[in-house]
Amino acid sequence: MxxxxxxxxxxxxxxxxxxxxxxxxxxxxxADLSNPDDIVEIAQKIGNQWPLDLLINNASIGSVGLFHRQPVAAETAQIELNVVALVQLTHAVVPHMVAAGHGTIMNLSSLSALPPSPCSAIYGATKAFVTSFSESLHTELSDTGVTVTAVMPGAVRTEFQQRVGEHAFDKVPERAWMSADAVAVSALSAAARGDALHIPGRKYQAVAAAAHLMPRALLRTLARRTAPGQTSI
Ligand SMILES: NC(=O)c1ccc[n+]([C@@H]2O[C@H](COP(=O)([O-])OP(=O)(O)OC[C@H]3O[C@@H](n4cnc5c(N)ncnc54)[C@H](OP(=O)(O)O)[C@@H]3O)[C@@H](O)[C@H]2O)c1
Incomplete structure (x- = not known):
């Protein structure tokens, strides 16, 4: 490992x-996977030294607040970690997995990938990328023995809340939180089955199904009401 x-x-x-x-x-x-040099170094090790049969792209960061008031460097660093590192590490591992005829890639997305994410616009957009990219790659690799699973958790108690800012999660009701252990067990089972998309927890599966059925305009209104922090200028 x-x-x-x-x-x-x-x-x-x-x-x-x-x-x-x-x-x-x-x-x-x-390694700091928001730093391009570190990403290349880890990707090279994956390509040359570490014969991985399971890659979990887990590290991400988010930010909360109106997009134009965030430092742009922090927003692009988020894209570097959540998107660029994930793409480069996946690109490094896939040839070995295809040659071996088996392999599992688990990419941590988020339920935030489904609705618009006002006041967390870059985070939501990076997670929409992760979901789309993972599902496409899963489909591309369908005859190779290699599977790609996008995991889309809802609210999970981790250090993420401290990193982003505790108050960003004030609107999340107590009953909505899942434990990291429950999410990890559920996600690893889905990856072992080779599922393309996985939403841990029945409640969140119901939320996702409802979001898919809703008109986008209604989804935008709900997203604005439940968005973290200040949603208007
Ligand atoms: N928590 C939630 O409510 C939630 C909901 C949906 C999806 N997710 C997703 O689940 C995944 C895991 O999140 P989490 O809640 O476990 O977050 P977390 O508690 O903040 O843990 C993030 C992990 O990533 C590492 N990391 C952060 N920045 C890094 C960097 N620049 N380079 C290398 N490693 C870095 C951290 O270690 P170091 O600080 O030592 O680098 C830590 O091990 C993320 O993709 C997140 O988007 C979380």
Whole structure:
């Protein structure tokens, strides 16, 4: 197993725990996947050193607020991490998986990919990209033994809330939250089955079905009402 994130100390602690509890070999690679040089370095390692049979593109960041009031560098860094890194790491792994005749790619999207995301416009757009890209690739690779699964969770209690800003989630009702463990178990089962799209949790599956049936104008009105933070100028 190879773990990639920015904080090396936390990766080491997790790696030691996984090694101890599961008797597996775990490597860590500290990298900032919003930095183009780091993305290339990790992609090269995937291409040359790490024979992966499961790639999980998990790392993402979001931001909350009116688009034109956000620093543009932070918005483009979001695209770099949520989209560019995911594309490059996937591009590096697919040839090996196709040659081996098997492989699994799990891309973390979000339920935010479905409706418009006012006040989180870049995040929503990156997740719409991830869903569309993953489903297309799943279809392209359908005869190869390689599957691509886009996972679209709703609200999950993680450090994401602190990173984006606790108040951004004030409108999410208590009953809507899922645990990270429940989402991970559900997502890994879907990826093992080779599902193209997966929404963890029956409640969120119902929400997604309703969103698909709604006229876009109604969806925009609802999205504006439930958007995080200030929605008007
Ligand atoms: N939480 C939710 O409500 C929710 C809902 C829908 C979808 N999702 C999606 O689920 C995925 C996981 O999110 P999460 O909630 O678990 O977020 P999280 O708690 O903030 O964890 C993000 C992980 O990504 C790593 N990371 C962040 N920026 C990075 C960078 N620039 N380079 C490399 N690694 C980086 C972090 O480690 P370091 O800080 O050490 O780098 C951390 O391990 C994301 O794709 C997110 O969009 C989350």
């Amino acid at each position: 190879v773990l990639v994130a920015r904080n090396r100390e936390r990766l080491q602690v997790l790696a030691e725990r996984l090694q101890r509890e599961h008797n597996i070999e775990v490597q860590v690679a500290a």
